[in-house]
Amino acid sequence: MTTRTESHSRRRSSRLPLVALLLIGMMTGTAFAEEQEPGLDDLLQLLEQETELATQTKQNADYVPGTVSVLQADELRLLGARTALDGIALVPGLDVQRNRFGAATIRMRSVDFFFNAGNIKVLVDGLPISREAAFQSSAVLLMPIEQLERIEVIRGPGSGVHGDFAYMGLINLVTRHDRNLVGLNVGSGSRTNAYGVFRIDNAQKDFHFSGNASDWRSDRYDTSDGRDNDERRSFLNLQASWGDIGFKLVALDRDFSGLVPIPRRTGQPPPPVPYSLQFQRERSYNAELRREWHGEGDDRGALWFQHQYANYEREEASFEGPRDELGGNLIRRWGRHLVLAQLQVVRLKIDDATDFTGNGPPVLADESRRMTSLTLQDQVDLRDNLQLTAGLRWDDLDGIDSALTPRVAALWQISDHHLLKAQYAEGFRSPTYQESYVGDSQRGPVDFERIRSSEISYIYRTPSTVFRATGFSHKIDHMIFPVGVPIADSEPEIDGQGVEFELTRQWTPWLRTLASWSTANAMDGRSAYIPVGGQPPVRFGAPSVGQPEELANLSLLLGEGRTWSGGIHWQHVGRRTNRGIEAFEDGYDLLNLGLSYRPEREPRLRVDFGVRNALEERVTYLETGTTGLVRNNYPDRLWSVGVSWAFGGR
Numbered sequence: 001m002t003t004r005t006e007s008h009s010r011r012r013s014s015r016l017p018l019v020a021l022l023l024i025g026m027m028t029g030t031a032f033a034e035e036q037e038p039g040l041d042d043l044l045q046l047l048e049q050e051t052e053l054a055t056q057t058k059q060n061a062d063y064v065p066g067t068v069s070v071l072q073a074d075e076l077r078l079l080g081a082r083t084a085l086d087g088i089a090l091v092p093g094l095d096v097q098r099n100r101f102g103a104a105t106i107r108m109r110s111v112d113f114f115f116n117a118g119n120i121k122v123l124v125d126g127l128p129i130s131r132e133a134a135f136q137s138s139a140v141l142l143m144p145i146e147q148l149e150r151i152e153v154i155r156g157p158g159s160g161v162h163g164d165f166a167y168m169g170l171i172n173l174v175t176r177h178d179r180n181l182v183g184l185n186v187g188s189g190s191r192t193n194a195y196g197v198f199r200i201d202n203a204q205k206d207f208h209f210s211g212n213a214s215d216w217r218s219d220r221y222d223t224s225d226g227r228d229n230d231e232r233r234s235f236l237n238l239q240a241s242w243g244d245i246g247f248k249l250v251a252l253d254r255d256f257s258g259l260v261p262i263p264r265r266t267g268q269p270p271p272p273v274p275y276s277l278q279f280q281r282e283r284s285y286n287a288e289l290r291r292e293w294h295g296e297g298d299d300r301g302a303l304w305f306q307h308q309y310a311n312y313e314r315e316e317a318s319f320e321g322p323r324d325e326l327g328g329n330l331i332r333r334w335g336r337h338l339v340l341a342q343l344q345v346v347r348l349k350i351d352d353a354t355d356f357t358g359n360g361p362p363v364l365a366d367e368s369r370r371m372t373s374l375t376l377q378d379q380v381d382l383r384d385n386l387q388l389t390a391g392l393r394w395d396d397l398d399g400i401d402s403a404l405t406p407r408v409a410a411l412w413q414i415s416d417h418h419l420l421k422a423q424y425a426e427g428f429r430s431p432t433y434q435e436s437y438v439g440d441s442q443r444g445p446v447d448f449e450r451i452r453s454s455e456i457s458y459i460y461r462t463p464s465t466v467f468r469a470t471g472f473s474h475k476i477d478h479m480i481f482p483v484g485v486p487i488a489d490s491e492p493e494i495d496g497q498g499v500e501f502e503l504t505r506q507w508t509p510w511l512r513t514l515a516s517w518s519t520a521n522a523m524d525g526r527s528a529y530i531p532v533g534g535q536p537p538v539r540f541g542a543p544s545v546g547q548p549e550e551l552a553n554l555s556l557l558l559g560e561g562r563t564w565s566g567g568i569h570w571q572h573v574g575r576r577t578n579r580g581i582e583a584f585e586d587g588y589d590l591l592n593l594g595l596s597y598r599p600e601r602e603p604r605l606r607v608d609f610g611v612r613n614a615l616e617e618r619v620t621y622l623e624t625g626t627t628g629l630v631r632n633n634y635p636d637r638l639w640s641v642g643v644s645w646a647f648g649g650r
Helices: 004-046 073-078 084-088 486-490
Strands: 067-072 094-098 104-108 120-124 148-155 169-175 181-187 191-202 207-219 229-242 245-261 275-294 300-314 317-334 337-355 363-383 386-397 401-413 418-429 449-461 465-477 494-508 511-524 551-558 564-573 588-597 605-612 619-625 628-634 638-646
Touching: 067 073, 067 465, 073 084, 073 148, 073 564, 073 588, 084 094, 084 104, 084 148, 094 619, 181 605, 588 619
Parallel strands: 120 169
Antiparallel strands: 067 148, 094 104, 148 169, 181 191, 181 638, 191 207, 207 229, 229 245, 245 275, 275 300, 300 317, 317 337, 337 363, 363 386, 386 401, 401 418, 418 449, 449 465, 465 494, 494 511, 511 551, 551 564, 564 588, 588 605, 605 638, 619 628
């Protein structure tokens, strides 16, 4: 019989080869970089990944508060990624998942939330696309990689700037608006994906209009156990500007129907019929009208109005309703201080909602609430090499709760090559509609669910090498559940800690490697063993359900930007916890390949070939819910071939 100590020792030893590989690569790459740095100055673009995601002010991703990753879509395409979700798997600490319906969600830093994309706020071109109150994960994470320019990810709370549900993290999908092209992909499961990008500029009238769109159709593609399923996904993203006035539209439409496994309840016999015919639909859009003002230097301001609409449908539940936001901000430089002030007033409306799973109200109609938010932030250069960012956000949701959300972060540039960052940040989420109502009546005040997170990062940067090491801890309390869920009576909490390592190395102008390794442990009160006989529960809980012992990625990019280019991506997911300390589910390893060809005489033509799960590994995603743990198997090798043509001088 294996003891708990022996099990822990075996788990720890299984990680040592991966840690050793990463550290050896770090030391070798650093030494090589110091020897070769003068000859690699033309590779400085490796470091220039700017983002406005963390502070609303444009900065290099390594110099913003918290931990921000920027993934370039062209690189992800060469590593076999077909969707945004495939690419996100390269971010340390993010464990991507697919459920019975093929929908996407993420387990961030080992904490399991099976709804709302893992309680991560998802933006497209800076606009929220999903209604978190609907309890659903948005299909926007399945956007084709060809539509994307880059993916920006905040690991940890982003509520200090982005508010409600920027809780475990934040993802911004930045779509392509830089060229004119059309393309077509075909692949496994009778999959087809037609897409296009366009751009129109008139410099004399200071006018710009651009957009991208795709239509994805498949049969038996990316579904659990390859069962007979039909799916269609359509995405549209538009941008226009005329002087200081701008307009954005992001929209999606997903239809899924087919055979879905019936979850087996823990301790109960299997259902007589293992599958049922079900459907899932999502139709969402967000339109924004914005006016911007630009002063001298960093001074600027904006006023905007957003109208968002979301409609979700499946067999057991539905949600429909708009979200309207009026907001404005002002950014002003005063000496060493860069100050942000932002005000948002939001109307949240439910036109119609149903839930027949027993977890929420059976019918809701014409419900409305207002949310008011005020953000203040100051980035101050205490010294030439020392920056402090302090922010405070106030949110008030009618009839539910109000909260102050602080963030304090420091950046110390020790030398040209060495950075040290530290941050304390909080985040929150409000209740979903299943958690806000009892029957058709409002539940009344409900404390926001809160997360408190601390992290520290060390970054080493040269023109050819970037190494990042991050340690973090977080605590989640005031957890929200629908009325009647027994575990809520024990007021469970989650405590988590972990480390994340990243290494990017440009060996030559045509050869680059990327590596990452992360591990985290979350003790989850929701997994607590509750004794019978009226005894109090074990309050510390057990490992969060489904958390992997480790996550690792190793990628090789060859010949980027040349006639022939390609990539290899190895993705490792360690074994994962089941309910109970000694129960585990197997992990998996994926090998993904990509190849691209651009003729020298006709560089506007591009031909792509990709393979995911080249070795046909049995990939099992773990879905948690009210019926217990559900295993969704994705064992197939998936291939794709695509061609695109650029035109119109771009």
